[in-house]
Amino acid sequence: MSLDLVTFTNAMNCLGPFAPGCHLAVAVSGGPDSMVLCHLLRCWQLQGQDQKLTALIVDHGLRPESAEEAQITQQRLQKLGIESVILKWQDPKPTTRIQERARQARYHLLEAWCQQHGIIHLLTAHHADDQWETVVSRLQKNSGSSGLRGILPIRYRPFGRLLRPLLNFTKAEIYAYLVQVGGDYVVDPSNANLKYLRVRLRQDRPVLEQSSFPAVKVNKIRQEASLATDKRHQELVKFCLHHLRIDPLGYLEIQRPAFHALSPELQIEVLRCIHHCMAQTSYPLPRQKATHTLAKILTGTRTTVGGWYIVPKKEKIIFSRENRPADKATPLPQPGLRHNQFLLIDNNPVSEQENHPLASYLIRGLPNASNFVLKFLNPLLE
Structure with missing residues (x-):
């Protein structure tokens, strides 16, 4: 051509x-x-x-x-x-x-x-x-x-x-x-x-x-990889729609029984997808790190990855921000869907002194800046 x-x-x-x-x-x-x-x-x-x-x-x-x-x-x-x-x-x-x-x-x-x-x-x-x-x-x-x-x-x-x-x-x-x-x-x-x-x-x-x-x-390999990726993305979308929840306070949780029911390959992809969304990085979590993190989760061990704290509970797995200084304030548009971004703004941050029915590791991990923004970028669209 x-x-x-x-x-x-x-x-x-x-x-x-x-x-x-x-x-x-x-x-x-x-x-x-x-x-x-x-x-x-x-x-x-x-x-x-x-x-x-x-x-x-x-x-x-x-x-x-x-x-x-x-x-x-x-x-x-x-x-x-x-x-x-x-x-x-x-x-x-x-x-x-x-x-x-x-x-x-x-x-x-x-x-x-x-x-x-x-x-x-x-x-x-x-x-x-x-x-x-x-x-x-x-x-x-x-x-x-x-x-x-x-x-x-x-x-x-x-x-x-x-x-x-x-x-x-x-x-x-x-x-x-x-x-x-x-x-x-x-x-x-x-x-x-x-x-x-x-x-x-x-x-x-x-x-x-x-x-x-x-x-x-090479073109055939690329086409087959695209079909396999599209199929996996469909499964990821279905899983996220039914078993993943972003809490208004800024942490994320997935249903543990549903996660354990996935194939090992899909479990790794779910973790890479979640990390990509929450860490706001250009690339997903490296497969080796995702495999190491998965091993921790499957044994019920708390772990950290990419600035987030992962806590396997009986019925759910919680992803909370690590206890680190808040990012510098960045002016962003009003909450909503914009350019395939989900913007969640918490204008009422929780401090350890306030009385909330939350675990201490969640409270410590919550943002301490009034304009903290959790960007949920959607790599499933890519």
Whole structure:
């Protein structure tokens, strides 16, 4: 399938519909993939769409030339008629796990900007070759079915949605489009650094495709993983609807007999889901930690994980916040459902001096700030 305005418009239609006049943001590195995405979005916009478009350029500051590259990219976007903003990573730079932490910082900056400006659609330029690398790397790490789904075309985040309209197009098709339109781009030297797994996979792909991981096989694995994950999510939704309760005071409980009746795999997924919701992290609880936590619960042993206290009782399992200082106050909208978030605000915190029929470990774990917010992010939708 060739990449052109027609096929791109079809891809955008699959991610829509987009409300008239809505504001879209696109993550831009200045490389060929994101510049092609910007060019296509601008053409898509000019063919009759009335959406507003803003490009977000992240300057990680990891290389001396990154600031100049960000400005060059901004000038090229201006020639296309696209407004842009440069977001700078101001934190101290890491010396280990550089790519991982840079990626986390990049998404934090992008999503924070979108949330601040009320934008619920953020587009990235991930493509089919990125998909192959992701699935193969996860196969090598023995990931479960959720991870083997690879990069999702739509992913729900607290600010709104991450959208990947180029996932079905290869790097070769992207370059062919770039040659056709004569686009310019910057080159990040880290993309050729063999100390990074993705770079090694990219270099070894011809051999890997011939031996163990042909593209057809990888796509089949991804599709089967998606079906298995969808089935498990349906079971998780059913369990949560019938056997999980969020108390207005800010703790969560599940019915213990129903939890014990689940398969071990589903028990682990329930714990990972709950932790993902309550810890407000970008990723679920690692499987190894979830397995360790499950062993504690099954033996009736109290334990802690991710800042939460887990107490197995006779008929229920209670998840209470650990006795730690309250988070800094963060202004949030009124309680309710917003962008797939469940916001629960407790304006009447309980202190140990007040007379409430609650166990001491619950009282100690309750929030002590009047505007404490428990965000129940719903990873079941992802």
